[in-house]
Amino acid sequence: MSWWPSSVMRWRDSSLSTLEDIITCFDKFTVSFEFYNQTTYDAAQPTPSELTAWTDTIAALLNVDGNCTSVAVPSILQDIYSVSLYEETAPDSTRSFCILSETNFDAASGFYVRGWGLFAVQASPAQPARSLHFAAPHPVFDMKTPMQASALFKRTGAKSLLVAGRIRTASKEPTLCVQTDSEGGPYYKTDPAHDKNEPFFGAAKTIHAWQEDHGGCQAASCAFVQMHGKAASTCAGDTAFMSTGLGRSESSLAWYTSPADAPIKRLQSEALQVFTTWNISLPSDSSCGLTATTNVFGRLLNGIAEEDVCVRDADATTVSGEFIHIEQSIMARSSEFYDAWAEAFNRAFIQR
Structure with missing residues (x-):
């Protein structure tokens, strides 16, 4: 069924007055726990042509300059996705965003039919921009990480926002990509951090390729940041635990403690x-096991070839430092700290 929920249609209603409100609304349609069996999962996955169209649209949006409608959704996606303009008006300014979002929702469950995710960019160059x-x-x-990510995207003048469209357990079929390890698991095929067949991974690759084609990811001004949440009993001593995808080998820990500049080191310093x-810890400060060594996009950023991201960890000889993975307590994800998190990011990364 293709329809827009009335709450999304009325983007200018007072109840949806911020970008975070819009993302909260879309969050309700995330494909939920054990929704897929093998047949419905296969039907929801993009075909090769659909995946190409999806990533091409993301690439086009990364080049938009003031006019969302200049990006034409390919015909193969026109019954699945649309690009819309959202304007957030404050007393002293108006900010606008282009949002690529799914238009198909299952009438019975209320979830996305395909569940590939949501993507957004600044409609016009943000000032300041990072x-x-x-x-x-x-x-x-x-919980709350999509809204937190959108708040930081807006407050830092970031280039892009990507939100997965499926809960990591939408299918309980184990992934054939990253196998269970000491960090956690089992991992499922709808977990975009651990399965490279998820549309989220294709989108993330496209964003990275765009950045590489536009000056590369310079350490002083650029990073790819994933916002995560941890259970209260997990790494309980850490309010936030940051990693760049390296494990606990001697050389990996030495990378964190070396005087060489890296985005994650600056961010930790400013956040503290x-x-x-x-x-707020790094692996060199804490015994927390959530080091993101199995994150497939993190591995790609850290120099692991795409064909090996399911099976090979990065190490200190390959690490780029572009990846920032943040595990947080539920308190740290609260909206009352959006401005403070943005201040830390704005201090840590120069404007472009």
Whole structure:
């Protein structure tokens, strides 16, 4: 069934007055726990032609300059996705965003039919602007992270926002990509952090390729940031635990403690100055096991060939430092800290 929920149609209603409100609305349609069997999962996955059209549209949006309608959704996607303009009006300014979102919803469940995800860019160059790319791979499961990612995307003048369209357990079929390891698991085929066949991974690759074609990801101004959430009992001593996809080998820990500049080191330093009572750690500071060594996009950013991202960890000889993976307590994801998180990012990354 193709329809727009009335709450999404009325983007200018007072109840949907911010970008975060829009993302909250879309979050309700995330494909939920064990929704797919093998047949419905196969039907929801993009065909090769659809995946190409999906990533081509994302690439086109990354080049938009003031006019969302200049991006034509390919005919093969026109019954699945649309590009819309959302304008957020404040007393002293108006900010506009182009949003690529699914238009098909299952009438019985209310979930997305295909569940590939949502993508957004600034409709016009933000002032200030930063070469940051925010993502929320685990909507619903990691509560509040899509809204937090959208708030930081807006407040930092970031280049892009990517939100997965499926909960990581939408299928309970184990992935054939990353196998269970000491970090967690089992991992499922609808977990975009651990399965490269998820549309989220294709979108993330496209964003990275665009950045590489536009000056590369310079350490002073650029990073690919994934916002995650951890359970209260997991790494309980850490309010936020940041990693760049390296494990706990001697050389990996030495990378974190070396004096060489890296985005994650600057961000931790600035965040500790903003959140003076929080414990914000790196793997060199904490025994927390959530080091993101199995994150497939993190592996790709850290120099692992795409054909090997399911099976090979990055190490200190390949790491790029472009990847920032943040595991957070539920408190750290709260809207009351959006401005403070944005301050830390804005201090850590120069404007472009």
